[in-house]
Amino acid sequence: MQNWINAYSAMNLRFLFKGLLVTLEISIVSVILSMIFGSILGIVRYTKIPWLSEIVGFIIDIIRNLPLLLIIFFVYFGLPSLGFKPDTIVAAIFAMTVFESMMIAEIIRSGIGAVNRGQLEASRAVGMKYYQAMWHVILPQAYKNMIPALVSQLISLIKDTSLATIIVTPELMQHAQVIYGQNANYIVPMYLALAVLYFIVCYSLSIISRIIDRKMA
Amino acid sequence: MITLLRTYWSTFLTGFGWTILSSCIALVASLLIGSIMAVFEVVPNKTLRTIGTVYVEIFRNIPLLVIVSFFYLVIPMYVVKINGFTAGTIGLTIYTSAFIAETVRSGIKSINIGQMEASRAMGMKYVQAMRFIVLPQAFKVVIPPLGNQFINLVKNSSVLAFVAGFDLMYQGNAIASQTFATVNTYLIVGAFYLVITLPISYYMRHLEKRLA
Numbered sequence: 437m438q439n440w441i442n443a444y445s446a447m448n449l450r451f452l453f454k455g456l457l458v459t460l461e462i463s464i465v466s467v468i469l470s471m472i473f474g475s476i477l478g479i480v481r482y483t484k485i486p487w488l489s490e491i492v493g494f495i496i497d498i499i500r501n502l503p504l505l506l507i508i509f510f511v512y513f514g515l516p517s518l519g520f521k522p523d524t525i526v527a528a529i530f531a532m533t534v535f536e537s538m539m540i541a542e543i544i545r546s547g548i549g550a551v552n553r554g555q556l557e558a559s560r561a562v563g564m565k566y567y568q569a570m571w572h573v574i575l576p577q578a579y580k581n582m583i584p585a586l587v588s589q590l591i592s593l594i595k596d597t598s599l600a601t602i603i604v605t606p607e608l609m610q611h612a613q614v615i616y617g618q619n620a621n622y623i624v625p626m627y628l629a630l631a632v633l634y635f636i637v638c639y640s641l642s643i644i645s646r647i648i649d650r651k652m653a
Numbered sequence: 654m655i656t657l658l659r660t661y662w663s664t665f666l667t668g669f670g671w672t673i674l675s676s677c678i679a680l681v682a683s684l685l686i687g688s689i690m691a692v693f694e695v696v697p698n699k700t701l702r703t704i705g706t707v708y709v710e711i712f713r714n715i716p717l718l719v720i721v722s723f724f725y726l727v728i729p730m731y732v733v734k735i736n737g738f739t740a741g742t743i744g745l746t747i748y749t750s751a752f753i754a755e756t757v758r759s760g761i762k763s764i765n766i767g768q769m770e771a772s773r774a775m776g777m778k779y780v781q782a783m784r785f786i787v788l789p790q791a792f793k794v795v796i797p798p799l800g801n802q803f804i805n806l807v808k809n810s811s812v813l814a815f816v817a818g819f820d821l822m823y824q825g826n827a828i829a830s831q832t833f834a835t836v837n838t839y840l841i842v843g844a845f846y847l848v849i850t851l852p853i854s855y856y857m858r859h860l861e862k863r864l865a
Contacts, residue, residue, distance in 0.1 A: 506822060506846065631719060
């Protein structure tokens, strides 16, 4: 019992929350970046520009089918030998953004595909340019349908930030490891804390997504 | 890159083998557990339904790495000595089964309720109707999403590297730290992963198109 009280001392809890903040920071920055890149790539892939769309599609397929852990390793240990030396947080954000952009691109492509083709044709017939029709007519409808898929992608992104522990990014899981590194009796309390913290963040997101979904339907 | 592959091909292949082994064990086990949990989630019995829902929601919302390293650190301390491979595979199974349960559940929900009612009216028990009528149809619907879960499983098996699970990623790290040829090693490791995941991914897309 004393172990549990000591493990959850104010100092340790503050340290854990600092880690949680870094986790959220990495997640938010990479989700914003990957929404931007993912949307561009998804639209390029959908538009069927000769050559470009096929190359983009191939790259998306390759990176989507690799483990995120491999990409993190590649960015942190591989890229320095090619002349780019990111620190741990930047490396984590970079790797997450590369990986999640491809995942989001695929979601966006299928989301655009699900919008009735007649919408695009009608907008073109009214005299809109292709990009205008895309921006004002197709994308707003596509994003509305994609909200559940995008939120579940965000949840898996938050969970995946824990992989950045392996390159000693100071995020939630790594901070927990630092704490139980001092005393093996803290292992179980720390894992319980990790599970609870991740669960609260991810589960509340999935509830929010369910509420949005119900409101829109 | 060729010389690296030639020098270390046996190490790469060993890792590849362990990755496939762990993915296959975890796939079979999590299909089993996942289907059971999916059925739990739809049965009329309230206790079972709560168990199913709680299981799925908990393990879907906790990172795989937390589950795997929990098993790696805690089980040997209090229960039995297990190595990284076993701990990693157990963790993978639990994590994946939550996702498979969710997939299978949506498959069961998509089967017309009349099928169940008709089977019950014919005099089948609930378990029989589930096992012989509903589940076979549900599985046919969920094959493409299950394929995607398998791809995720293979990719996720790379966390075994974190707990010394001998898998492809672990061997790749070992080679990278010996040779310092990090870029080439990780490219080769990536190619090995793609050998498994890309064909499944393309086949599933083909299947989706045919079923749609």
